[in-house]
Amino acid sequence: MKALHSLKKRIEPFPRVRLAHLPTPLEPMDGLSRRLERFNLFIKRDDQTGLAFGGNKARKLEFIMADVLEQGADCVITWAGVQSNWCRQTAAAAARLGIKPVLILFKKPAFRTEYDGNLLLDYIFNATIEVIEAEADKKTMELADVAGIIEEAAGKERRLGNTPYIAPIGGSLVEGSMDKPWGAIGYVHAFVEIFEQMSSRGVQIGAVVHAAGSGATQAGLLVGAKILSPETRIVGINVSEDNETMTRYVRSIADRTFELLDLDMRTGEEDIVVFEDYLREGYGVFIQEVADAIALVAESEGVLLDPVYTGKAMMGLLDLLQKGYFKEGESIVFLHSGGTPALFPYREDIITHLDRTRAATE
Ligand SMILES: Cc1ncc(COP(=O)(O)O)c(C=O)c1O
Numbered sequence: 001m002k003a004l005h006s007l008k009k010r011i012e013p014f015p016r017v018r019l020a021h022l023p024t025p026l027e028p029m030d031g032l033s034r035r036l037e038r039f040n041l042f043i044k045r046d047d048q049t050g051l052a053f054g055g056n057k058a059r060k061l062e063f064i065m066a067d068v069l070e071q072g073a074d075c076v077i078t079w080a081g082v083q084s085n086w087c088r089q090t091a092a093a094a095a096r097l098g099i100k101p102v103l104i105l106f107k108k109p110a111f112r113t114e115y116d117g118n119l120l121l122d123y124i125f126n127a128t129i130e131v132i133e134a135e136a137d138k139k140t141m142e143l144a145d146v147a148g149i150i151e152e153a154a155g156k157e158r159r160l161g162n163t164p165y166i167a168p169i170g171g172s173l174v175e176g177s178m179d180k181p182w183g184a185i186g187y188v189h190a191f192v193e194i195f196e197q198m199s200s201r202g203v204q205i206g207a208v209v210h211a212a213g214s215g216a217t218q219a220g221l222l223v224g225a226k227i228l229s230p231e232t233r234i235v236g237i238n239v240s241e242d243n244e245t246m247t248r249y250v251r252s253i254a255d256r257t258f259e260l261l262d263l264d265m266r267t268g269e270e271d272i273v274v275f276e277d278y279l280r281e282g283y284g285v286f287i288q289e290v291a292d293a294i295a296l297v298a299e300s301e302g303v304l305l306d307p308v309y310t311g312k313a314m315m316g317l318l319d320l321l322q323k324g325y326f327k328e329g330e331s332i333v334f335l336h337s338g339g340t341p342a343l344f345p346y347r348e349d350i351i352t353h354l355d356r357t358r359a360a361t362e
Pocket residue numbers: 055056084085086170172211212213214215216217218309310337338339340
């Protein structure tokens with residue numbers, strides 16, 4: 001197919017460090033499809049990318065770390081919440097390449113800071129970790145003083161004789177030292193994989209459903225779909241932003257990605273499908289339906305999701321299926337973007353809820 005060949009040729013020349021185990025498997029979710037009856041569900045196992053327990057950041061980091069090396073940096077500074085998957089996989093990639101990882105982790109009052117889940121893994125990678133108290137009602141991406149805090153950390157590294165690279169939160173927005181949407185290129189490539197895997201099964205992709213956090217996963221998938229399979233909807237379940245903000249992020253990254261691929265294309269309003277309905281009390285706040293979705297997938301597929309991203313995305317998918325958002329018989333790919341180390345710090349909420357519901361159904 002000409003479009004596929006030409007897109008691969010456009011991605012090929014970009015500098016890339018091999019960090020992920022690719023292609024990741026794409027499997028039918030037979031157990032869950034049987035339970036839901038009218039849909040063909042598939043799962044793209046990006047939790048199996050490797051690089052410290054897997055996840056979507058491994059694909060992004062292949063291109064971002066190549067940029068770190070090209071810029072001659074020996075230290076990578078990034079930031080996010082205390083249980084960030086992005087920070088954990090960045091620390092792993094940096095360790096692999098002999099680069100110093102510096103993580104600025106923002107802690108909201110409800111979040112715990114014992115070495116558990118991702119934070120334990122950051123510690124094992126010997127990342128330089130600074131935990132900063134953040135206001136409860138502000139999103140990490142919107143904290144007013146982030147830029148100043150990161151610049152201060154960069155100054156400290158420069159005074160130590162290091163050359164820092166500032167990688168934006170989630171490897172998404174084009175800012176800091178990243179002047180091209182490298183994270184999204186990783187997800188254009190992921191769509192190529194999904195397209196090839198579904199085509200080899202002779203199945204047309206109706207939709208790809210995934211968790212949307214900082215926007216590059218959705219932007220990359222969207223660009224890939226617009227080029228290879230325009231009828232495929234890319235459906236983002238917002239886990240951290242309202243629809244307006246997420247649409248802005250995704251559009252900005254997607255348009256920069258078209259540019260980088262040297263394609264005269266743009267994203268239209270109708271291309272960006274996002275749902276904020278499942279955000280509830282906000283990023284990382286435990287909700288019972290998420291624990292139910294995690295248990296359902298564990299019991300019917302033997303697959304583990306996480307409480308912050310993929311569990312919420314699955315909760316959204318199940319609700320949309322039930323509401324008739326998808327056509328009967330449509331083939332839907334659920335992107336498992338990783339995040340499972342965060343299961344452990346949420347153990348008490350998960351156990352309390354599942355104990356109660358399981359006792360009620362006995
Ligand atoms: C497990 C997991 N899934 C999904 C996402 C969302 O990806 P993106 O930030 O590209 O929107 C993230 C990170 O933000 C993540 O850690």
